[in-house]
Amino acid sequence: MQNIDGQIPVKKLRDLLNPLLVPLLAIFTAMVAGGIIIAIVGGNPFAAYWGLVQGSFGSAAALSETAVWATPYIFAGLAVAVAFKGGLFNIGAEGQLAFGAVMAALIGYALPGWLHIDLPAYIHIPLTVGLGMLAGAIWAAIPGALKAYTGGHEVINTIMMNYIALNITSFLLNGPMRDPDPLNLSARTPEIAASARIPTIFPDLRVHWGFVLALLVAVIIWWLLWKTTMGFEIRTVGANPDAAKYAGINVKRTIVITMAISGALAGLAGAIEVTALNYRHELGFSVGYGFDSIAIALLGKTNPFGVVLAAILFGAMRNGGTRMQFMTQIPVDIISVIQGLILLFVAADAIIRFIYRIRVREERVVLTRGWGG
C-alpha cells in the first residue's frame, strides 16, 4: 500500500476537470430543456441561442455589458460561497448588498458636504467602497452572532434581516436620502460626487475597473481560504464544527468572522454598483442579485474561480437575453427558466449523475447542516 512518492503530487488534468463535470452537464441539460420549451412555445431554439451568444459575446459592446452584469454576480456569489465554506447558508446577501449600496451612496454624495472639502478620488473612492463593505459586514455579522451565541438559525435570521434591510432602504430613499432634484419622481439618492466614481476602463464602453477588482477579489478569497490559517479555521468549522472545537478553534468567533466576510463581499457588490455604474442608489436596482448569487455559488461549487465562471455565465445570459428577445421575439423570461433549471440540476446533482451515468467519485459537498447543527 505504501507507495509514497517523494513530492507533493501534481494534480492530474482529470482531477482538475472532474469537479467541472457536473456543472457543465447541468448547464448543457438545462440548455437542452430550455430549447425544448422554446420550441414548444413556437420559437427556433437555435436562433434563440445564437441571439443569446451574439448578445453576450458577439461584439466589444456585448462583452463589456456581460462584464458589467457579471461584476455584482461575482462579488455576491463569492459572498455566498465563503459562507458555504464556513458551513453557513447566507440568504441575506440581498439585504447586505442593499445596505452596502445605501452606505456607498451616502458617503459618495454627502461626505464632501459634511467635511466642507473636496476629497481627492484616491481617498474618496476607498472610503466609499470600504464603508459600503463595512455596512454589509455588520449586517451579516448580526445573524452570525445570533447563530454563534444563541443558536438562532442563520437561514431564518438572514431572510428576516433582508426584509428589515429592504424596508429601511425604501424609507431612506423615499425620505432622508431622497434626491431633492424637483424633476425627480423616483425613490433614489442624489448622484455621488465625481471624486467617488470608479472610472470605466475604455472611454466608450461601460465596463469599469470594478470588474477587474472582482477578479482580484476572487483570487484574494481563494488565497484567504486555502493559504491562511484563518481560512483553515473557516473551512474546519464548516466541515466539522465538533472537530474544530476539539482542535482549539474558537468556533463562535469563526462563525461571526465568516458571516462578516460574507457580508462585506455582498456590501462590496452594492458599493461597486453605486460607485462604478449607477452613480446613485435607486430602489429596486439590485432586486435579485442577492438571490441569484446563491445559484452562482452552487453552480461554482463554492470555489472562488468556479464562482467567477458561473457569474460570467449568468451575466452573459442576463445580458444576451435582451438581444435574443429582439431577434426572435422569445420572451427574456426564458432566461430565468434556464437559470432555474441549471440551479435545479446542480443542486439535485443525482439527476445529472443518473442521466449521464456518472459514478460518484468525489465526496458530496455538504453545504449546510440541519436545524441547530
Place this chain on the structure above:
Amino acid sequence: MATNDIVLEAKGITKHFPGVLANDHVDFDLHKGEIHALLGENGAGKTTLMNILYGLYLPDSGEIQVDGKPAVIHTPKDSITLGIGMVHQHFMLIPVFTVAENIMLGDEIVRNKIVLDQKAVAKRVRDLSHQYGLEINPETLVSQLPVGVQQRVEIVKALYRNAHILILDEPTAVLTPQEADELFVIMHELTKRGVSIIFITHKLKEVLAVADRITVMRDGKVVGTAKPKETDEAKLASMMVGREVILKVDKDPAKPGNEILKVDGLKVHDIRGLEVVRDVSFHVLAGEVLGIAGVQGNGQTELVEALTGLRSMAGGKMWFSGKDMTGKPPRPITETGMAHIPEDRQRHGLVLGYTVADNMVLNTYYLPPFGVHNMLQPAAIDSNARKLIEDYDVRTPSPYVPVGKLSGGNQQKVIVARELSHPVKLLVANQPTRGLDVGSIEYIHKEIIVMRDRGVAVLLVSAELDEIMALSDRIAVMYRGQIVATVDAAKVTREQLGLWMAGAHPEE
C-alpha cells in the same frame, strides 16, 4: 443442544461492492441447537454475510438453504418468514413504548381489524418469557429497563415472530461482564429449546466460553472453523489477523512521578442539564496509567469532555501540570501538554473530508513551522505528514488522500500520531481501540505503554475491562457519575471490578 441437523446453510456466497470483494465464496452452516460464533475483524465480511442472510443485501452468487430447502431472501420480511431473527448491536426499540408494544410493533394482534389486542400480546409475551426463561414484564416501559433487559426484549421480539434461528450482532458490546454472563446463560437456555444462534463478535474470551463452533473470517473469506476445545485465544487471534499477535501487553512496573492532573469535586451536566458527573475527584501521576472502568453511559464521556475543555464544568476544580485549568477552552489545555484521543474519532478527532496531511496538523496548524505569520506552510505540513506516516505506520497511498477513505485503524493511527507528536505531559485516551482490528489494538496499546514509560501521565477510559486491566496501574470504577472505587490494578480481580461496574458498593 447442538445436533447434526443443519438448519441454515450458505454455500459459495460472493458479494462485491465497488472496489471491494466483501464476501468471497463464503460457506457457512448452522446446526440445530448450536451456538456458532462468527469471529473476525472489522471489514472481514461478517456483517455483509449476516445482512445477506437477513435479506438486507442480495448476494452476487451463491445459495442459501433454510431447513434443507433452498431459500430466496430478498427482504428482511422473507427472512422473518423463514424463521430468522436478528438482534442488532444498537437496539431497535422505542423507549416510550411498553415491552409488549415494542414486541408487537409491525406484527400487531388486532381485533375487528382496527383495535389492538394488548392483552393477547401481553399473554403471548408472558408465555414466551416463561417458555425460554427470559424474565420480562410486558407492561414495563422500555426506557425503565436496564440495557441487559432491553436486549432480552429484542430476543423475545424475534421469538415472538417464531424465529428459530437467531443472529446476535456483537451482543456483549453494551453489557457489563455480569450481564454478559447472564446473556450466555440465556443463550444456552435457548439452544436447549431448539433455537440455533449465530453469535457475531470480536471478543475471543467470549467465543471460547460460549460457542459450540467458531468460524473465523478474514478479508471476505472463511479462514477456518474450529471447536473451542481444540483452539485458544492466540490461535484464533492469528487466524483473524493472519499473523502472530501478542495479546498480552508487556510492561514493567510503573515508576510514578509528580502529580500531573488533579481533579477535585468535578460536576458536569449533559445536554439535558442532568448532572452526569457527580463530585468526582482523582489524580494522575507522571509515568502511570489510571484506567477508568465502567459501563458506557456512566458519565465517562462527559468527564473526558470536561477535562479536555470541550464541555463546561458545573462545579469543581482541575489542575493540570500545577496550573489551575478549571473551565479553560481546549487550546490552552492542549498547549500545556494534553494529548486527547477522543471517543468518537470521526466526530471530534478528524475532519473526514480533509487530507491525512491536514488532519495531522488539525490542532497545531497555527503554530510554527505549520503556520507562520498566519500563513499555512505547505512544505512543513507535507514533511510532518510524511514523517508521521512513516513513524506510525499509517497505511495510506499518499498524505493527500481524504482521511475518511482510510480504514478505522488507520484513521485512529492518524489521531494517535498527531496527538503524540507534540510535547505531551498527559495523554487522555477515551475508548482508544473501539472498533479497531486486533493488529491496530496491539499497536495502540504498545504506544500507550511507551508514553507511560517516557513519564507521561495517562488517563485511559474504556468500557473494555480487558483493556483496562491490561494497561492500567491503578483503576477507578465509574458508576452513575461517581467514582465508586479506586484500586491498585495488580490487587483486583475482573469479577470484583465487574461487580463495582454494576453498582455494588466496595464496602459490601
